Amino acid sequence: MLWKIIDFSHQPKHVFSSIFNTFTRQFTLPSFPPNPSKFKTLISNGQLKQALLEMVNQGREMKFEGYDTILNECVKQRAIREGQRVHAHMITTHYLPPVYLRTRLIVFYAKCECLGDARQVLDEMPEKNVVSWTAMISAYSQRGYASEALSLFVKMLRSGTMPNGFTFATVLTSCTGALGFNHGRQIHSLIIKGIFESNIYVGSSLLDMYAKSGKIHEARGVFESLPERDVVSCTAIISGYAQLGLDEEALELFRRLQREGMASNFVTYASVLTALSGLAAIDHGKQVHSHVLRSELPSYVVLENSLIDMYSKCGNLTYSRRIFDNMSERTVISWNAMLAGYGKHGMGPAVVDLFKFMREENNVKPDRITFLAVLSGCSHGGMEDRGLEVFDEMVSGKEGVEPEIEHYGCVVDLLGRAGQVEKAFEFIKSMPFEPTAAIWGPLLGACRVHQNVDIGEHVANRLLEIEPENAGNYVILSNLYASAGRWEDVRSLRELMSEKAVTKEPGRSWIELNQTLHTFHASDRSHPRKEEVFAKVRELLVKIKEAGYVPDLSCVLHDVDEEQKEKILLGHSEKLALAFGLIGTPEGKPVLVMKNLRICVDCHNFAKFVSKVYSREVSLRDKNRFHHIAGGICSCGDYW
Template sequence: MLARRCLSRHLHSSSNHIVSRQNNGHFAPDSNLSLLCLNGRLSDALLAMAFLGPEVCFHGYDSLITQCIGLGALREGQRVHAHIIKTLYHPNVYLETRLLIMYVKCGSLRDARMMLDGMPQRSIVSWTAMISGYSQSGLHSEGLDLFLQMLKTGMKPNEYTFATALTSCTGPFGLENGIQIHSLALKSNFDTHIFVGSSLLDMYAKSGKIHEARRIFDMLPERDVVSCTAIISGYAQLGLDDEALDLFRKLFNDGMECNYVTFASLLTALSGLAALNYGRQVHGLVVRREVPFYVVLQNSLIDMYSKCGNVAYSRRIFDSMPERTTISWNAMLVGYSKHGLGHEVVKLFKSMNVVKPDGVTYMAVLTGCSHGGLVDEGLDIFESMLDEKSVKPDIEHYGCVVDLLGRAGRIEKAFNFILDMPFEPTSAIWGSLLSACRLHANVHIGEFVFQKLLDLEPENAGSYVILSNLYANAGRWEDVLKVRQLMKEKTVTKEPGRSWIDLEKTVHTFHSGDRTHPQKEVINAKVMELFVKIKEAGYVPDLSCVLHDVDDEQKERILLGHSEKLAIAFGMMHTSYNGTIRIVKNLRICVDCHNFAKFVSKVCERELSLRDKNRFHLVVGGSCSCGDYW
C-alpha cells in the first residue's frame, strides 16, 4: 500500500496530463489521438495511430500510453511501443519513463527492466517506478539491488524513492538494510517526510522494533491515515493489543482519519483481546461512516467475531459477502476449528468449489478435525493432499496429523508417524506428542519425547511442566522434584497463568492465587460459595492438576486459586443474570477448571465462554462445546 501510494503521488507530481495544442488555428496531426483517448476510445485511437504512421508525435503517444496505464492494457501498450520503434521516433526521457511505468502497471517487469536498461538517460521517476514494481511484486532483493545500482550512478533519491525502497526491507536482512537506508535518509534530510516516515515506522514495526517505530511516529511533523494505520498495525501484529487500542483511542479523539485498513488493523488487536463489545462498536462505526466493506475488512470482522466467541455472527458476515477470497474461507474455517466444530469445518471445506484451497486451508481443516475428534476424516483429508498433489504438505501439516492421532490416544501410531516423516521433527511436533502422552498417561514414550525436547529447546518451560504433570498423575513425586531441580539448574521459568475478563470497558486480569485485586476477599468468598454449591451437585476436584506433594485439603485450596475460577467468580458478581460470561486465558485450561465451569453453568444456569491458548469452550447447562475433547 505504501509503495503504491508513493508511486502514484510521484507520477502525479512529476507529470501532469499533456493534451494536444492548436498550431496556427489548426489541431496538430495527432490531436485526434488525444481526443479519442480522452473519450475512452482506445481501440479507435490505435487504429488512428496506425493510419497516421510517422505523423504521430509526442502528444499522441503520451495520450495513448496514459490510456494504456489507466486500463492496464498490456497488449495495446506493446502496440504503441512497437509503433514508436517502427517509425524511428526518438522518445524523450519522460515518454520512455511512461512506457516503463506502463509495463510495471501491467505486471510485465521483464519488459519494464529492459526498458530501463535501454534508456540512454534515466530520471529519478524511472528508477523509482522500477524499484516500486519489484517491491509490489515481492521481488524485494531485486528492488534493493536496483536502488544500490541507482546510488552508484550518482542519482540522488527523493522522498518517493526512499519510501519505495524501504518497503523492500523485509526478510532476514530487512532490518539491516532498512537501518542503512534510514541513515541515508537522515543525511538527505528526508527522514521526517510523511512518506519516508510512514515507510520507516512500517519497516521497524514489521521487524519487531516497535519502540523505534513509535519514536519515528512521534517525531513526524505531520501524520496521515497511512502513518497512523502503520503504527497501529505494528502494535497489533506484534500482539501488543492493549497498546494498539490505546493509541487508536488517542488518535481517534485527536481527529485521525480512518480508512478500511485502519479498522482492519484495529480489529486484529481486538481479536487478541477478545474484546467483543469494542469489536461491535468498531463494526457499528464502520457502518455509520459508510466505510467501503472491502474483502480485507470483512475478513477481519470474521476473525474478530470468531475469536471473541461469536462464531455464528462470523458466519453471517461470511454468507453475506459478495466476493470471498481464500483468506475469507480460511478465516471461517479457523473460526470453526477454534470452537471445536469439526463437522462444520469439514462441511464448509467440502463446499469450497470456487476458491482453490491453500496450505493454510488444510491446516485449518486438519486442526478442526483434531479438535473435533474426527480422526478418520482428518487422515482422509491428509491422504488426499498426498494423492492430489495440488498443495504439497509441509512440516506443519504433518504436525497436525501428529496432534490428531495423539489427542485420540493413538500414541504409538503418532510416534511411528513422526519417525517416518520426510522432515526432521520440530520441537512443536515433539511437544504435541508430549501433551498427548500426558493426556493419556503414557510415561514411557513421554520420557523419550522429553529428552528430544531437552536437546531442541532446553529453555522451554512448557516441556518441563508437562513432564511434571505426567509424573504427578502417576504419583511419581520424586521424579516431579527432579524435574523442578532441572528447571532451576537451567534457570527455566514457567509463564504464570492468567485470565482476564472485559467488563464495562475495563479489562480485569487475574493470576493464580491472586492477592493484588482490590476485591480479592470478596472474590475468594464468591469462589468458595460456588465451590460449596457445585460440590453438592456432584463436583469432585481433580487433585491431579496440583503438582505439589501435599495433602488433599491443601490441593483443594490451591485449585480454588486458579485464575480461571477467580475470573468466573468475578464475572458472576458483576454481570446480569442473562449475560454470557466471557473469559480469556493465556495458557491451556486445566481439567479441574474445565469441570468447575461446567458445574457452575449447570447449577447457576449461566452461560460461560472460555477462550484458552488453543481454542474456545462454550459451556452451557453443564456441557461444553468441546465435548470434553481438547
C-alpha cells in the same frame, strides 16, 4: 493488420532485436504530417488499435505527444502487445525518447509483470533521474523482490542520484526478513540526513518497517514525532501493535486517536478488530461494528472477514455466520475464517458441512489454509475418521492441494487427541518430512493427557534438542513427570530451565465487564477487589464440593502435601476471573473468561460444576479453543 502480423504474446523476454527486424521488413514507413490531437481523439473514443495504425502511418514524424498519449493508455489497460509495438516503433524509427517516456516504459512493463524488460529499459537509459530509479525500485518492492529493490537502491546512491521521499517510502517496504531491520536502520539514517523524516509518507513507511521488525517502541517513537498524521500512519501503528499481539495497547491507541479526531478507513477498523479478537472484547467489537455501519463504508471483503474472525473469537458464531451469509462476495479467506471459527468452538460437524458447501459452490477453490482449518476442526471435534478421510484425499491428489508439513501436524494432533498416541508416533516415522517442533509438540501434549510417559519422554527430548528455549516443552514434560510421581525428574527439569535461563510464560486470564478488561494472574493479589474475589472462590469451592467436585491434584507441579496443592489450584487465574465474573454480572447472564495458555483439567472441571450449581452459562477461551459450558456439560465433550 499490424497487431495481427506481429504477435508479442508468446515471445520470450529480451528478444526485441529479432522482433524489430521483422517489423522493419514488413513495413515501409511513409511520412505524413504529424497530428498529435488525432491520437487523443482516437484514445478518448477507445480506439487504441486505430491509434497504433496511425502511429505506423506517421512513421518518423511521430512526436513526444503522440507516443505519450498511446503509451499512457497502454499503461492504463495493461495492454502488453500494444505497448511493445509502441516501444518497437521508437527503436525502428530511431526515435530517442526523453527520460520521461523511458520512465513510462519502465512503468508499463512493470504493470504488465515484465520486470526483466522494465530493468532492461532502465539499464539502457543514457541518463536517469530519481523518478526512473524509483519506478524500478517500486516495481521490485511491490512484487516481493526485496533484495533486488535494495540492491538497485544502493546502485542509485552510487550513481550520485539523491533519493526523494517517494524513493525512501518505497524502498522501506523491502526491509523485511532477518536483515530487514538492519537495512531499515541504515535507510533511516539517510532519511535523517536528507531531512525527509517529517515527510508523512516516509514516516508511515518507517513506522511500518519498525513494527514489522517487532520494534514497536521505535515505531511508536517515529509516530509521535510526525508533525502531522494521516489515516495511513495511524492505521500503520495500530496494525503494528495488533500484529505483535499487543492488543490492549492497540485498543488504547485507537481510542486516543478517535478522541483526537482521527478518520478511520476499512484497514483501520480491520486492524482494531484484530486486536479485539485477541482480547475477546465482544462489547468493544460491537461498538466498532456500529462505527463501521455508521460510517457507511463500502462492503470491503477484508473488513467483513475481520468481523467474522472477531465475532467467532469472542464466542458469538451466530453473528459470524450472519455476516458470512450476507456477504456479496466471499474470498477463500472468508470461508477459512468461518471454518476456523467452527473448529475453535469444537463444532466438527459444522466444519465438515461448511466445507462440503464450499466445494458445491465451486466459485472459490480451497487452499492449504482451508484444509488446515478442516483437519483442525475434525481434530477438535473428535471426528478423527472424517479427518483422516480428508487427509487421504489430499494425499491421493483428488483435492488439488498437496499436503504440507502443517497438514501432517494436524493429523498427528487428530490422532493424539483421540488417544491413539502410538499410532500418531508411527505416523510421524512414516512422514516424507523431517519432523519439526510443530509435529512433535501436539504429540507431547497428547502424551500428557493420556499419561504415556515412555513416548512422551522420547518426544520431549527431541523437542528440547530442536527448540531448547521453548519453556512450554519443559512445562508439559514436568506435568507428565509429576502425574507419574517422578518428582526428582521434575526438579532436574527445573534446574535445567534455570541453567538455560528459560522462563515460563505466566498464565493470565481476563474478563470484560462494563467495557473494562480485568486481568488476573495466578494467586493474584493486585486486583483492587482481591479480597472479595478470593472470598468468592472459597464460597464456590464449598458449594461445588457438595455437588461432587473433587480437585484434580495432578495439575499441581509441586511436591507438596494435598492441602497445599488444593490451595495452589484455587489460585489459578481462570478461577479468579470466573469468580469475579459471577460477582460483577447479574444472575443468569453468561460469563466469558479468556486465558493466554491452555486451560488445565481442574479449572475445566471447576467451571463445569460452577455452571451446574449456579445455573450459569460459562465460556472459557484458552490458547487453543472455546469451551461452552451449560448445565455442567461442555461443548468440547471433555475432549481437547
